[in-house]
Amino acid sequence: MKTRERVGLRQLLAFALFYGVLGLTAWIAGSTAASAAETVVFAGWGGSIQENQRKIFFGPFEKATGIKVIDVPGVDLGKIKAMVEAKNVEWDVTQAIGMWVPRGEKEGLWEELDYKVIQRDGVPADLAQKYGLGNSTYGQILAYNTKAFPPGKEPQSWADFWNTEKFPGPRGMFDQPRYMLEIALMADGVAPANLYPLDVDRAFRKLDQIKPKIHVWWKQWPQVPTLLGSGEIVMSLTSNTRITSVKKTENAPAEICWKQGMMTVDWLTVPKGAKNKTNAMKLIDFMNRPELQAELAKAAGIGPANVKALDALSPADRENMPAFQFQKGIMIRFGDAWWAENLAKMEERWNAWKLR
Amino acid sequence: MVRRQRLGRRYGAQLLVLPGFVFLIVIFALPILLLMSRSLFGPELTVAHYRRVFEVPEYLLVLRNSFQISALATALSLAAGYPLAYVLNRASPTWRAVIFTLVLLPFWTNILVRCYAWILVLQNRGVVNQILVDWLGILARPVPLVFNFTGTVIGMVHYLLPPTVLILWSVMRAIDFRLVEAAQGLGANPWRAFWRVFLPLSLPGVRGATTLIFILGLGFFVTPALMGGRREITIAMLIDTQFSELLNWGFGSALAVVLLTVTLLGLIVYYWLLGRAGTKMTVV
Amino acid sequence: MRAPVDPYALGWHATVVFAALVVVFLVAPLMILVPMSFNDSSLLTFPPQRWSFRWYERYVTDRAWISATILSVQAGVVVAAVSVVLGTLAALGLTRGRFAGRALLQAFVLSPLIVPVIVIAVGLYYMFSFFRLNGTFMALVIAHTVLTFPYATVVITASLEKFDVRLERVAMSLGATPFTALVRVTLPIISPGLIVAGLFTFLISFDEVVLAVFVTGPQTATLPRKMWEGIRFEINPTITAVSTLLILYAGVVMLTCEGLRRKLASKARAALDADEAAR
Numbered sequence: 001m002k003t004r005e006r007v008g009l010r011q012l013l014a015f016a017l018f019y020g021v022l023g024l025t026a027w028i029a030g031s032t033a034a035s036a037a038e039t040v041v042f043a044g045w046g047g048s049i050q051e052n053q054r055k056i057f058f059g060p061f062e063k064a065t066g067i068k069v070i071d072v073p074g075v076d077l078g079k080i081k082a083m084v085e086a087k088n089v090e091w092d093v094t095q096a097i098g099m100w101v102p103r104g105e106k107e108g109l110w111e112e113l114d115y116k117v118i119q120r121d122g123v124p125a126d127l128a129q130k131y132g133l134g135n136s137t138y139g140q141i142l143a144y145n146t147k148a149f150p151p152g153k154e155p156q157s158w159a160d161f162w163n164t165e166k167f168p169g170p171r172g173m174f175d176q177p178r179y180m181l182e183i184a185l186m187a188d189g190v191a192p193a194n195l196y197p198l199d200v201d202r203a204f205r206k207l208d209q210i211k212p213k214i215h216v217w218w219k220q221w222p223q224v225p226t227l228l229g230s231g232e233i234v235m236s237l238t239s240n241t242r243i244t245s246v247k248k249t250e251n252a253p254a255e256i257c258w259k260q261g262m263m264t265v266d267w268l269t270v271p272k273g274a275k276n277k278t279n280a281m282k283l284i285d286f287m288n289r290p291e292l293q294a295e296l297a298k299a300a301g302i303g304p305a306n307v308k309a310l311d312a313l314s315p316a317d318r319e320n321m322p323a324f325q326f327q328k329g330i331m332i333r334f335g336d337a338w339w340a341e342n343l344a345k346m347e348e349r350w351n352a353w354k355l356r
Numbered sequence: 357m358v359r360r361q362r363l364g365r366r367y368g369a370q371l372l373v374l375p376g377f378v379f380l381i382v383i384f385a386l387p388i389l390l391l392m393s394r395s396l397f398g399p400e401l402t403v404a405h406y407r408r409v410f411e412v413p414e415y416l417l418v419l420r421n422s423f424q425i426s427a428l429a430t431a432l433s434l435a436a437g438y439p440l441a442y443v444l445n446r447a448s449p450t451w452r453a454v455i456f457t458l459v460l461l462p463f464w465t466n467i468l469v470r471c472y473a474w475i476l477v478l479q480n481r482g483v484v485n486q487i488l489v490d491w492l493g494i495l496a497r498p499v500p501l502v503f504n505f506t507g508t509v510i511g512m513v514h515y516l517l518p519p520t521v522l523i524l525w526s527v528m529r530a531i532d533f534r535l536v537e538a539a540q541g542l543g544a545n546p547w548r549a550f551w552r553v554f555l556p557l558s559l560p561g562v563r564g565a566t567t568l569i570f571i572l573g574l575g576f577f578v579t580p581a582l583m584g585g586r587r588e589i590t591i592a593m594l595i596d597t598q599f600s601e602l603l604n605w606g607f608g609s610a611l612a613v614v615l616l617t618v619t620l621l622g623l624i625v626y627y628w629l630l631g632r633a634g635t636k637m638t639v640v
Numbered sequence: 641m642r643a644p645v646d647p648y649a650l651g652w653h654a655t656v657v658f659a660a661l662v663v664v665f666l667v668a669p670l671m672i673l674v675p676m677s678f679n680d681s682s683l684l685t686f687p688p689q690r691w692s693f694r695w696y697e698r699y700v701t702d703r704a705w706i707s708a709t710i711l712s713v714q715a716g717v718v719v720a721a722v723s724v725v726l727g728t729l730a731a732l733g734l735t736r737g738r739f740a741g742r743a744l745l746q747a748f749v750l751s752p753l754i755v756p757v758i759v760i761a762v763g764l765y766y767m768f769s770f771f772r773l774n775g776t777f778m779a780l781v782i783a784h785t786v787l788t789f790p791y792a793t794v795v796i797t798a799s800l801e802k803f804d805v806r807l808e809r810v811a812m813s814l815g816a817t818p819f820t821a822l823v824r825v826t827l828p829i830i831s832p833g834l835i836v837a838g839l840f841t842f843l844i845s846f847d848e849v850v851l852a853v854f855v856t857g858p859q860t861a862t863l864p865r866k867m868w869e870g871i872r873f874e875i876n877p878t879i880t881a882v883s884t885l886l887i888l889y890a891g892v893v894m895l896t897c898e899g900l901r902r903k904l905a906s907k908a909r910a911a912l913d914a915d916e917a918a919r
Binding site: 454 | 684686733789802803836902
Binding site for chain 1: 412413414417418479480481503581582584585586587589594597599600601602603604605
């Protein structure tokens, strides 16, 4: 009597056939390439920002040039690196935060921008770089709950964030070293103009003071308006656009303190090996038009990088623009270059500091 | 004809596993090995990455914390899940369907959405504290239930419970309840019958479930990030940061290799101890 | 005189109450989601101050959300099917065979569960680029199967171990080939395990985020990926509407399955009774 299982050869052939067909289908499915007319693929942040970009930039671009813009959300530096290394770059224009430009440069992830096609006048010199063009400006500012701090009692600097006697209430802190080291130094009395290179030890000593008083170490930017609005925290760093929009649409009790804020820049970059390089340059040039950037500023509160755009705004709108506050000297420029060099070390030190 | 039988008999079982095995080798093992090999390059051949993992004390600390928090979440899931699986097992078909549906419901919800929902329930201005402080007035100040260790454990257990219950239930299902009834017929009271008959029969499944759930728990990076405080850093979070933000694939791979190795060693020790205790050494 | 309290019945009732509390724990955050989905505010605050259907409108009118949902369901079904097939084969081989290195093979089959998902994602990305599979449906299915195949194997192994092999031998001694015995005896008996494996793997695939973000393209956006994007840079409350709809859908599907199962069971019973009566 057979005491072990056995599998007949016929059944084996059946399995092999099944998997063979599966493999063949995969191959065929993979190799059907979609042929298209002229296109350019834009990878951005998604959400309402990208919706506005579609209305203001991509739609008109398509009409003006006949080149179709495929815009996708979820731009991610890790994915860009994977694409470039695998020599299969799916994105032509990518929205990059400040630190990504020098980091990507070190890893060879970007194409050089073609300034013959891209007209850079109106863009400040340090925002038109070899591998990236500044496109929008944001302000990383102190935001506070107006119910906890009514007018007359509001915080006016980062030292006030540290002052829990005069300004009581739970704090929120961005769970990353960047921005945090800067605000610690400013709270400790360092003049904003003298921040870089950062005195890291001094910053961490100051941070030790506030460490036990932080209620939420938030990781995701959209958390802050919700936390502030409900009063779960009363003060936190956040970006100005989030507060402006939530004040406008929800009448949330939140307000911005521009003083000692840091201006950050979003860049447009082209991954190395992009399939539609020429169209990418054209799109970047189009997105640099001052009148369009002014429209975006009015629609979404996103600051333009092109200073000519500021002229097209009303004085009231201009007050809300980080670039304007920066011009006035109230805000400072965030040091992307320093951070690109030191991010890994700071991350390590930040985690070690948190664990103690 | 005899030849074919002998071939089938000798290699039958292996051939069955072959498709899955080949699939994993090509789709999983090869790419992962290639990626892991990067841990040895930085860019020239070096052990600098591994040295950093062991020299900077925080990484081993985070590794230990990750194991501890996963162990705690697993233990709690087991404690909560076993009775539920037992009730599920003994329930009438209608109730079973209802409970089954309810247990699986969280599965249909995205992990991020679940976390945010929990935050709404647990935060100082959340549902629980509103009830305790504002409505019932039992407490003067809100209880910190989230953005700390408690919140992380709650979030993790909430995610791990459904799989725990499922696996335990499918194991219990195979236990012949007539054995328990026989024990009672021989004079044991219901508790004794459960403790001496049902429970031991379910233990192999419990061990398998524990292993699986524990390993799942090691991979959490969304829940501790959103629901934890400053000390709730898991190794998966670190690895994710290295890969996504810092582009340090070499170092990230080194961390992943260390995690893998420690987990494998832990599993080997676990099963060796079980083997010593005289139980069957199988996957489940 | 009052009847003495039966401590064992009490114990049983206590267990049931405990189990009920656990279920409440599981369902609690979902109960929050439902009213939140009718919250007019775009901030996630509770309790809602104003009510509206706007997030449902958003979901139903936005083609991207609908197609993402459909895609996730399609992928989930295919992944479940492939995983259960592969898992059954592997489980059969691992529980029946007595070959060298069996324990090692078992460990290998489980290994995708130990490797961090982000590592798998990056590794797979390379592989798919090589075969130009990135952004395709096949890539998504393959990626998810890597994660779900070990689960399916574990669950089906558990069922197989409790299965009495002698039933199969009896069938074969009555003249069935091993394959027929497998299909007509073993599989039906372990079918609860197969169904659990299938459901489990479907849900894992349906809910999976990290791999989806990496290997999908604009044409193959899954629902979790869309939700992830809708929450990373700004919290889009449409996700609460989507989640509520999914919960409703899940409830309906599962209870329908139960209803079908009961009908089939009663039909079978009726057939047996008729058979008996006819004798």
